[in-house]
Amino acid sequence: MSLRANISVMLASFRMRLTTITRYPGQIVMDILIPIVFAYMPILLGRSAGANAALNFAANTGTDNYIGYMLIGSSVFTLVNFAFWHVAYWLRWEQEAGTLEGLYLTPTHRVWVVAGTALYSCTRGLLSAIAAYLIGSFVLGLNPFQGEMLLALLFILVGLIPLYSLTLLYGAVILKVKEANALVNLMQWGVSFLMGVFFPIAIFPPLLKLIALLFPPTWMTNGVRSALLGVGYFFNAWYFDLAILWVFLLIAPFFGYWIFSRTETGIRKNEGVGQF
Amino acid sequence: MSDLSLPHMSKPSWIKAEISAFWAMVRKELIIMARYPVNFIASFAQVFLIVAIFTLGGSMFYKDYSSQAGSAGNSGIAVYGFILFMFMGDTLWTIGYNIRNEQVQGTLEQLYLSPASKFANLVSRVTNTLIWTGLLSITGGVLMTLMIGDLPFKNPLLGLYLLVMVLSGTFGIGFAFAALTLVIKEAAQTLANFLQFAFLVLCANFFPFSSLPPFVLFFSRLLPPAYGVDAFRSALMGFPDGMPELAPFPVEFTIVTVFGILMPIVGYLFYRWSEKLARKRGSLSSY
Numbered sequence: 301m302s303l304r305a306n307i308s309v310m311l312a313s314f315r316m317r318l319t320t321i322t323r324y325p326g327q328i329v330m331d332i333l334i335p336i337v338f339a340y341m342p343i344l345l346g347r348s349a350g351a352n353a354a355l356n357f358a359a360n361t362g363t364d365n366y367i368g369y370m371l372i373g374s375s376v377f378t379l380v381n382f383a384f385w386h387v388a389y390w391l392r393w394e395q396e397a398g399t400l401e402g403l404y405l406t407p408t409h410r411v412w413v414v415a416g417t418a419l420y421s422c423t424r425g426l427l428s429a430i431a432a433y434l435i436g437s438f439v440l441g442l443n444p445f446q447g448e449m450l451l452a453l454l455f456i457l458v459g460l461i462p463l464y465s466l467t468l469l470y471g472a473v474i475l476k477v478k479e480a481n482a483l484v485n486l487m488q489w490g491v492s493f494l495m496g497v498f499f500p501i502a503i504f505p506p507l508l509k510l511i512a513l514l515f516p517p518t519w520m521t522n523g524v525r526s527a528l529l530g531v532g533y534f535f536n537a538w539y540f541d542l543a544i545l546w547v548f549l550l551i552a553p554f555f556g557y558w559i560f561s562r563t564e565t566g567i568r569k570n571e572g573v574g575q576f
Numbered sequence: 577m578s579d580l581s582l583p584h585m586s587k588p589s590w591i592k593a594e595i596s597a598f599w600a601m602v603r604k605e606l607i608i609m610a611r612y613p614v615n616f617i618a619s620f621a622q623v624f625l626i627v628a629i630f631t632l633g634g635s636m637f638y639k640d641y642s643s644q645a646g647s648a649g650n651s652g653i654a655v656y657g658f659i660l661f662m663f664m665g666d667t668l669w670t671i672g673y674n675i676r677n678e679q680v681q682g683t684l685e686q687l688y689l690s691p692a693s694k695f696a697n698l699v700s701r702v703t704n705t706l707i708w709t710g711l712l713s714i715t716g717g718v719l720m721t722l723m724i725g726d727l728p729f730k731n732p733l734l735g736l737y738l739l740v741m742v743l744s745g746t747f748g749i750g751f752a753f754a755a756l757t758l759v760i761k762e763a764a765q766t767l768a769n770f771l772q773f774a775f776l777v778l779c780a781n782f783f784p785f786s787s788l789p790p791f792v793l794f795f796s797r798l799l800p801p802a803y804g805v806d807a808f809r810s811a812l813m814g815f816p817d818g819m820p821e822l823a824p825f826p827v828e829f830t831i832v833t834v835f836g837i838l839m840p841i842v843g844y845l846f847y848r849w850s851e852k853l854a855r856k857r858g859s860l861s862s863y
Contacts, residue, residue, distance in 0.1 A: 326766040337773040342633035344780075344787040345654075349637035360636045370633070482615035489625035498633030 306412045313416025314423075317386075321424065331378070331428035336436040339374035342498045343367055343440070361500050362531035368446075369529060371436045373497040375429040376521045379456070380463060380495065381488050382428070386421035387467040388487070390414055392480040411557070418464045426456070447528035451538060455523030455545065462516035462548035468556035472563035495521045500531070516548045597692040601700035609704055619708075623716045627658070630782055652728045655721065656809035657781035659713040660742065664775065664801060666705045667746040669768045672757040674701040676764060685860055694851070695844065698751060706743075730814030738811060738829075741836030742804035748839025749801075755843075755850035758860070779805045785821040796822070800835035803828045 301309075321327065346353045346366050358364035394400040403410060437444035470487060474480045494501075494508075495517040501509055512518045513534070523541050525531045533541045609615070634654070675698075678684035687697060721727045753771075757764040778795055779802045780788060788796060796802045803820075807828040810819040820828050854860045 345634040346637040479614040482618040
């Protein structure tokens, strides 16, 4: 198939998903509300910690703006969460919808259909995360337009590709183990823990810190926090941290796709992908 | 099973049949759960991660984050609130979620054609989950104690009574939510998500009620489960200064007791009404 035809498939997959979600306006509201409530939890915990809460927070994290810190954490978490639920869960979703076999019979390679899903997921995740950050900031009395906004956006955009590549890796695990719901649920908390959703990863023991640093969302979260709140980059300068994300960007897609294809081929040769 | 529909059935054999039907339903749910071992392991790991995330997040507000997330009081508030949150989460949403599952699987109509008890059918959905949550709660409690220090543990019997009453009341809300599921169909999942988070804030499971802004606190005071959370953790922590926060303990005790007795009845009646409506409209299987 020509590139043009493949792109057309990708856009059709994107449009189909987008049309489906527009039928559930309540879900869209929830997408925005959940990160705000999620961030509100540790904020309230902080407010109960006494008069020195902000000072202690600054000493531990590098900023006394704990509202912004938590909101950024939960907004990036939304992006990560969407990526895992939409892409790692993609094959299961097709199975449940009864369209998987049809997909395997078409001349289009599945990667274009997944790309459409990823594009949809990115769009929905970005819109929800930005809306949650802005609305949450207004509701909780914070000026969201501070720091280097464009740099923060750059960290997110560069980080999205390795993030989605990572979900392909996880998709391979789901294909193998089958229990998609449990695994994605576990992963969303595992990722938020490793990327330091409400705390800096500097508090981790060395081995755990190393694992966290191998994870693109950790660099995204810290990059956005550093750009907006000035908590400090891992390598002291934004371009070094961004360069690491670029390395992830160059390696992760190939690695993710290679693992996913190998697993998929193995399963198709054995029990087949239809079983779940 | 067909004996259940016989009008001349004596009371002891009716009870026996009810228990037998209930046990069969519980066993069926247990078999399904046992077929997903990764789910079992994942839910344990998930509890650990949730505990770790909130504990570490909260500890950032203290000078020495590595040794203590706060005073014994703060850890008690978070741990007991978390335990109650897990139990409440199960009883509140599992019934409605399972009803919807039956609709999706296409087995709900068959269930309603059988003479088996509808009440047992609803309760059986939660029984296994409650046992499982009990184990998870103990794990969560131990983990949190290890991470944030000694936990006050006073008045265990009073605590148990309050836990049972809160669960009984939330069972009632669960029935009502199941009724709503039959009416609002797909939107129920979204509503459950929203309410779960709303309850998390309004019942102040992870933090003291004093942290809530007055506007939010006003809504907390309207919710009986919030009094349950407050009374439960105050009792287990031995009523430290300033606790309970929402009302004097005798008042909270009364609210929780009335909630625990009346809410299951109200919720179940609401469910039966909604079910009858769905059957009349023929919408029981549409979702």
